[in-house]
Every structure is written in C-alpha cells, then in structure tokens.
Amino acid sequence: TIPLLIDTDPGVDDALALLMAFDDPRHRVVGLTIAAGNVGLRHTVANALKLCEVAGRDVPVFAGCAGPLLHPAPDAGYVHGQDGFGDVGYEPARRRAEAEHAALAILRLSHEHAGRLRLVALGPLTNIALALKLDPTLPQRVARLVVMGGAVTGHGNITPSAEFNVYFDPEAAHIVFEAFAADGAPGIDLADWEATLAHGLRHDEVVAWLRADSPRARFYERISRKTREWSADRRGAYWHSADGLAMAYALHPDGAVETAARPVSVELEGRHARGATVVDWQRQSGRPDRFRILLRYDQARFEGLVRAALAAG
Numbered sequence: 001t002i003p004l005l006i007d008t009d010p011g012v013d014d015a016l017a018l019l020m021a022f023d024d025p026r027h028r029v030v031g032l033t034i035a036a037g038n039v040g041l042r043h044t045v046a047n048a049l050k051l052c053e054v055a056g057r058d059v060p061v062f063a064g065c066a067g068p069l070l071h072p073a074p075d076a077g078y079v080h081g082q083d084g085f086g087d088v089g090y091e092p093a094r095r096r097a098e099a100e101h102a103a104l105a106i107l108r109l110s111h112e113h114a115g116r117l118r119l120v121a122l123g124p125l126t127n128i129a130l131a132l133k134l135d136p137t138l139p140q141r142v143a144r145l146v147v148m149g150g151a152v153t154g155h156g157n158i159t160p161s162a163e164f165n166v167y168f169d170p171e172a173a174h175i176v177f178e179a180f181a182a183d184g185a186p187g188i189d190l191a192d193w194e195a196t197l198a199h200g201l202r203h204d205e206v207v208a209w210l211r212a213d214s215p216r217a218r219f220y221e222r223i224s225r226k227t228r229e230w231s232a233d234r235r236g237a238y239w240h241s242a243d244g245l246a247m248a249y250a251l252h253p254d255g256a257v258e259t260a261a262r263p264v265s266v267e268l269e270g271r272h273a274r275g276a277t278v279v280d281w282q283r284q285s286g287r288p289d290r291f292r293i294l295l296r297y298d299q300a301r302f303e304g305l306v307r308a309a310l311a312a313g
C-alpha cells in the first residue's frame, strides 16, 4: 500500500476528504498533520481526533502551527461554524494528539517512507513550509504532493483574486511551491478553487447519500448541515467540496480527464492580489512547467468516491 500523509485543517470539507482516504484500499494514511485555517488549531486538532474516532481509525494526529508564518490569520468561522464542525456540540474524542510537532512528524515520516510518501495538503501550507525550513531536502523524499489551493484564473473565494488556503498563509504557500517545483523535486499537483466550482455535488443527492445507515453518514449529516445551508443560500443547487475533489485527484489520479502543466507563483505583495496564484498560461517566464493543474475530473467517479466514503463503516 502507498503511504499517505495528510496535512489538514478540519473543517467539514476536510472531513469528507479524510473519510475518502481512510477507506482507500491502495493507500494507508500514516498520519494527519494539523494546520490552523478554517478555524483555530485547538478546534482543528479536536475535530481531526473526533473524525478518526467516528470512522474507527487510529491514525496518529500531530498538532502543527497555530497561525500563519508572518501575518495575522483571516477568520473563516462563518463557513464551517465557529468550531469548524458546524457547532453541533459533539462529545470530544477520547484520544489525544501525539506530542511530536506536525513539522517534525512530516520530516520523520518522509524518512521512514522515503521515495514512496504521498503528501496531500488540504489547508494552509504553514506546517509543510516550516518542515522545509528545517530540512530543505524534504521534497527529494516525497513521491507526490497534491495541494488543494489557489484560483488559477483569478476567481478567488476569500478575496476577488485569492483562494482561502493560499491567502491564509501566502508566504508558506510560496515556500512550498518554490521548493516542490525545483529540480529534483516531484512538482505539485494542484486542485484549485475553480476546479472545485466545476465539480459541484447536487444538494439533493448529497442529502440522499447522507441517509446511509452508517455512523459516519450520521455524524457528517450533523456537522455539515450549517455549511450546506450557507452554501445553498449562496451558490444554489450545488455543494462544493474542494478538499474532497483534491483527495479524489490524490487517490485516483487516473480520474483526471484534463490537466494543464504550467509554472505557478504566489503573489506576496499586491494591493488587490495578495495570495493570488499567478499561472504563467502563456509561458512568458521561461520557468519550467512544474505544476499539474487539475481542470476536469471524471464527475461520476468523484461522486462515487464521496458516496462510498459516507456509506462505509
């Protein structure tokens, strides 16, 4: 089986992606490293532990950085609830996080699974950036990095030009993008916000899947209620799972119907565009095409993976 390390900030959306990964027969989740993002670290760690408990998985959970490398964090509690899991008041998990810091766990696991480790980043890239500062040789040991982040033609979801995960910690995204796009590194598979918008899930179908007779479906139905309502008000008939789509791309890359290889950089300054992902579509920069940008994924396959993840257990 393929070792999979997931850096995540759960988040209702992340929770769905984690359920998808827990079940995949070809992958083994070797750890969850936790970032601050959708909500503060205290909540994202507690949510990760709770989700593992509900799913019956004893995956080690490592707490990471409590905030961005440089700038204060934007607040996104209105999307996933103040606790990140829809404020349903769940009973906390019995298990605790490991003592090791997420950045150190990333480095250790990269040695233990050198050349085989797949890394999936579903939140701000702070932990991975810190790991890179501690040990710049990290990318040489990683077989593949999939990032949920960016808005490749500028349709941002947190500012007019930026997507949330990159905007939350642009310096971290810059560090990770540069390091993993360098020679000898595996490059980056990017599942961005625009791909997310192109792969909506019909609310009525999601509701039907959530009626599955499983503890996971019951838990997910509760924690996702608020964000599904918020999304229905804002975006209509479709619900969007950015992290779910990124996980589908990570677990089953052959489901990608269309990708584009280009250079990508992160805007760190900018009055209107801090945190924007600038794609060199016309190849003006002469930089190598080190990003594989997901444009279209097999929709039926994606839906099948989501439905199976909710029904399992």
Ligand code: BDR
Pocket: 011, 013, 014, 038, 076, 079, 122, 123, 148, 157, 163, 164, 165, 193, 242, 243
């Ligand atoms: C990203 O931001 C978060 O709200 C989601 O979990 C996803 O990772 C989408 O922009």
Ligand code: CA
Pocket: 008, 009, 010, 011, 013, 014, 037, 038, 122, 123, 243
């Ligand atoms: Ca996320």
